[in-house]
Amino acid sequence: MKAINAVRMGGVDVLPLVEGGKGVSVSTGASAGAWAAAGGAGTVSIVNADSYDEAGHPVPQIYHGRTRRERHEELVDYAIRGGIAQAQIAHETAGGQGRIHANILWEMGSAERVITGVLEGAKGLIHGLTCGAGMPYRLSEIAATYGVYYYPIVSSARAFNALWKRAYSKTSDLLGGVVYEDPWRAGGHNGLSNTEDPLKPEDPYPRVAALRKLMRSFGLDETPIIMAGGVWWLEEWEDWIDNPELGPIVFQFGTRPLLTKESPVPDAWKQRLLTLKKGDVYLNRFSPTGFYSSAVNNSFLQELRGRSERQVAFSPEPLGAHDVAYGVGARKREVFVTADDLAHIRGWEAQGYTEAMRTPDSTLIFVTPDRAREITADQVACMGCLSECKFSNWSQRGPSYTNGHKADPRSFCIQKTLQTVAHTSGPEADEVVDNNLMFGGTNAWRFGSDPFYSNGFVPTVRQLVDRIMTGR
Numbered sequence: 001m002k003a004i005n006a007v008r009m010g011g012v013d014v015l016p017l018v019e020g021g022k023g024v025s026v027s028t029g030a031s032a033g034a035w036a037a038a039g040g041a042g043t044v045s046i047v048n049a050d051s052y053d054e055a056g057h058p059v060p061q062i063y064h065g066r067t068r069r070e071r072h073e074e075l076v077d078y079a080i081r082g083g084i085a086q087a088q089i090a091h092e093t094a095g096g097q098g099r100i101h102a103n104i105l106w107e108m109g110s111a112e113r114v115i116t117g118v119l120e121g122a123k124g125l126i127h128g129l130t131c132g133a134g135m136p137y138r139l140s141e142i143a144a145t146y147g148v149y150y151y152p153i154v155s156s157a158r159a160f161n162a163l164w165k166r167a168y169s170k171t172s173d174l175l176g177g178v179v180y181e182d183p184w185r186a187g188g189h190n191g192l193s194n195t196e197d198p199l200k201p202e203d204p205y206p207r208v209a210a211l212r213k214l215m216r217s218f219g220l221d222e223t224p225i226i227m228a229g230g231v232w233w234l235e236e237w238e239d240w241i242d243n244p245e246l247g248p249i250v251f252q253f254g255t256r257p258l259l260t261k262e263s264p265v266p267d268a269w270k271q272r273l274l275t276l277k278k279g280d281v282y283l284n285r286f287s288p289t290g291f292y293s294s295a296v297n298n299s300f301l302q303e304l305r306g307r308s309e310r311q312v313a314f315s316p317e318p319l320g321a322h323d324v325a326y327g328v329g330a331r332k333r334e335v336f337v338t339a340d341d342l343a344h345i346r347g348w349e350a351q352g353y354t355e356a357m358r359t360p361d362s363t364l365i366f367v368t369p370d371r372a373r374e375i376t377a378d379q380v381a382c383m384g385c386l387s388e389c390k391f392s393n394w395s396q397r398g399p400s401y402t403n404g405h406k407a408d409p410r411s412f413c414i415q416k417t418l419q420t421v422a423h424t425s426g427p428e429a430d431e432v433v434d435n436n437l438m439f440g441g442t443n444a445w446r447f448g449s450d451p452f453y454s455n456g457f458v459p460t461v462r463q464l465v466d467r468i469m470t471g472r
Contacts, residue, residue: 001234001235001238001470001471002238002241002242004016004234004241004469004471006039007224007248007250008222008224008248009041009099009176009177009224009248009250010041010099010127010128010149010176010177011127011149011176012099014039014040014041014098014099015038015039015040015098015465015469016040016224016248016249016250016251017035017039017040017041017250017251017252017253017465017468017469018040018041018043018101018226018228018250018251018252018253019031019032019035019040019041019042019043019252019253019254019257020043020103020186020187020228020252020253020254020255020257021043021044021045021101021102021103021104021130021254022045022187022188022254022257022258022439023045023047023048023105023188023418023439024045024047024048024049024415024418024419024422025045025048025049025050025058025264025418025419025422025423026045026258026263026264026265026422027043027044027045027103027257028044028045028049028050028086028089028090028262028264029044029085029086029087029088029089029090029091029092029093030089030090030093030262030264031257031260031262031263031264031461032044032086032090032093032094032100032101033089033090033091033092033093033094033100034093034094034260034262034460034461034462035098035257035461035465036090036093036094036097036098036099036100037093037094037095037097037098037461037462038097038098038461038462038465038466039097039098039465040098040099040465041098041099041100041101041127041128041250042090042094042098042099042100042101043100043101043102043103043130044083044086044087044090044100044101044102044103044126045086045102045103045104046079046082046083046086046087046102046103046104046114046115046118047079047103047104047105047108048061048075048078048079048082048108048385048415048418048419049079049082049083049085049086050082050085050086051078051081051082051084051085052085058423059078059081061075061078061419063075063381063383065383068382068383068384068392068394068401069384069401071381071382071383071384072109072110072383072384072396074383075109075110075383075384075385075415076109076110076113076114076117079108079110079114079117079118080113080114080117080118080121083102083114083117083118083121083122084117084118084121084122087100087102087118087122087125087126088122088125090125091122091125099127099128100125100126100127100128101126101127101128101129101130101151102115102118102119102126102128102129102130103129103130103131104129104130104131105131105132105133105134105189105289106131106132106133106134106135106136106139106387107133107134107289107291107386107387107388108133108385108386108387109384109385109386109387109394109396110384110387110396111131111387112138112142115129115131115142116142116145116146119142119146119148123146126148127148127149128148128149128150128151128176129142129143129148129149129150129151130150130151130152130153130179131150131151131152131153132152132153132154132179132181132189132191133153133189133191133289133291134387135159135162135163136152136163137163137166137167138167139152139167140167140168140170140171140174140175141167141171143171143174144171144174147174148174149174149175149176149177150171150174150175150176151175151176151177151178151179151226152168152178152179153179153181153191153228154178154179154180154181154191154211155180155181155182155183155190155191155192155193156191156193156207156210156211157207157210157211157213157214159191160178160211160214160215161214164218169218172218172219172220175220175223176223176224177223177224177225177226177250178211178215178220178223178224178225178226179225179226179228179252180204180207180208180211180225180226180227180228181228181229181252182201182204182207182227182228182229182230183196183229183292184198184201184202184229184230184283184442185201185204185229185230185294185441185442185443186228186229186230186254186294186441187229187254187255187281187294187295187439187440187441187442187444188254188293188294188295188439189287189289189291189292189293190229190283190291190292190293190294191291192291192292198283198285198292204227204229204230205240208225208227208240208246208249209245209246211225212225212245212246212247215247216247221247222247222248223248224247224248224249224250225246225247225248225249225250226249226250226251226252227240227249227250227251227252228252228254229252229254229441229442230441230442230443231251231252231253231443232256232443232446232450233471233472234251234468234469234471234472235471235472237251238471253468254441255440255441255443255444256464256468257461257464258270258273258440258444259273259274259447259453259458259459260458260459260460260461260463260464261458261459261460261461262460262461264422265421265422266421266422266423266424266425266429266432266433267429268424268429268430268432268433269421269433269438270458271456272296272298272433272434272438273440273444273447273448274447274448274453274456275448276296276440276444276445276447276448277445277448278445279297279445280296280297280444280445281294281295281296281297281440281441281442281444281445282294282295282296282297282301283442284301284304284305286301286304286305286308286410286411286412287411287414288386288389288390288391288392288408288411288412288413288414289386289389289390289414290388290390293439294439294440294441294442295437295438295439295440296438296439296440296444298433298434298435298438299434299435300417300434300435300436300437300438301437303371303435304410304411304412307365307367307409307410308365308410310344310348310353310365310366310367311359311363311364311365311366311410312337312338312341312344312345312363312364313337313338313341313361313362313363314326314335314336314337314362314363314364315335315336315337315362316335316336317336318336319336321338321339322336322337322338323336323338323339324336324337324338324339324341324342326342326345326356328356328358328364329356335364337364345364345366348366349366352368353366353367353368354366354368354369355367355368355369355371355372357372357375357409358406358409359406359408359409359410360390360405360406360407360408365409365410367409372409375409378391378392378412378413378416379391379392379407379409379413381413381416382394382413383415384396384401385414385415386414388403389403390403390405390407390408390411391407391408391409391411391412391413391414392407392413393405393406393407393408412437414437417436417437418436418437420432420436421433421436421437421438424436450472452467452472
């Protein structure tokens with residue numbers, strides 16, 4: 001195994017190890033600070049992070065506003081307070097070692113307001129901004145205003161080319177690194193394009209080599225590329241280290257830090273990670289963002305898949321083969337389906353899926369009455385956690401504050417499920433974890449086969465970093 005040497009990143013020499021940012025209440029100051037203290041770059045998520053009361057207990061993010069716009073303002077306030085709190089914890093825990101980065105989803109509702117609010121309230125505590133899930137053109141401008149480095153997340157050289165030419169070329173001195181997030185292997189939201197097959201992963205090496213070639217044409221020879229997605233043992237990436245074609249390479253670990261002492265995820269989640277098998281992480285497109293995302297294939301995702309499978313097209317009037325009348329809702333408003341689809345509907349109704357819900361694509365999905373009530377209640381309770389949400393039809397842009405489409409019942413309230421799974425405890429935790437969204441990279445199954453975790457061993461962050469530095 002080659003020696004793993006420090007790299008220059010964000011103005012200092014650090015280990016080439018970055019903790020990947022993981023959304024709501026998962027990448028916390030405790031974990032990020034411990035990672036930085038071990039010599040790498042720790043990452044706090046400022047996507048609706050936890051803040052704390054005077055007793056040190058997390059403040060529940062409860063919304064009182066009567067409208068979505070009012071609730072959205074509450075959400076922004078929670079996010080800023082939480083981001084500042086986590087940055088303070090990370091700074092204190094790091095003790096001046098390593099780097100502290102803040103990660104945010106560009107498509108988060110009012111992302112720019114949250115970023116600037118956190119940077120204002122945590123001046124000097126955050127060294128870098130990591131941002132993806134969209135095209136964050138203004139990231140460099142925000143970073144320059146506050147004198148911090150920025151780390152855009154891209155999935156192709158083409159995406160970085162667009163960002164560079166439109167904005168980043170003006171602030172190249174603060175470009176701390178470029179995160180290449182593999183769209184097939186990374187956990188959470190992924191950047192698969194419409195031309196890429198989600199079932200056919202591509203080798204990341206040619207894609208990263210193309211990114212480096214482009215960066216060199218811009219004079220970014222020594223700017224690190226951070227490889228994210230699918231990284232487990234560094235000995236499996238030995239040919240990337242000190243590779244002249246690739247230049248400086250840093251490795252990002254998002255999934256492995258889930259299973260540490262400092263990780264805030266519930267014990268039930270940690271234990272579930274130890275039982276995963278190959279193929280148990282599922283690349284899907286149910287997210288209300290519209291992006292593909294990678295998560296554990298638990299009962300939550302299976303229920304979402306069931307909704308889409310129990311789906312038929314309809315016409316508001318007789319048209320072609322859609323000539324059989326069917327009554328929707330309590331008033332039995334008439335639509336028209338095919339005779340074959342009506343047979344499917346009757347079968348689903350016999351199984352208890354008696355409620356038909358309209359989608360924006362002129363289809364009906366069939367769910368139980370309880371599920372229909374839950375979907376409707378979640379849509380009504382929307383707090384605008386995304387810039388646009390296909391589940392609730394929210395948009396942060398006025399004057400209508402809607403995305404112009406009908407709400408899509410095939411999706412889900414991402415804020416609700418991530419808050420629930422991150423804060424569960426007690427005897428019902430196993431059930432809660434199975435019935436909520438658990439993001440994870442495609443290599444999450446390796447917890448169960450890696451001897452480092454034998455007998456249920458859960459390391460500290462320091463122990464994990466030390467282990468990674470051995471190549472394993």
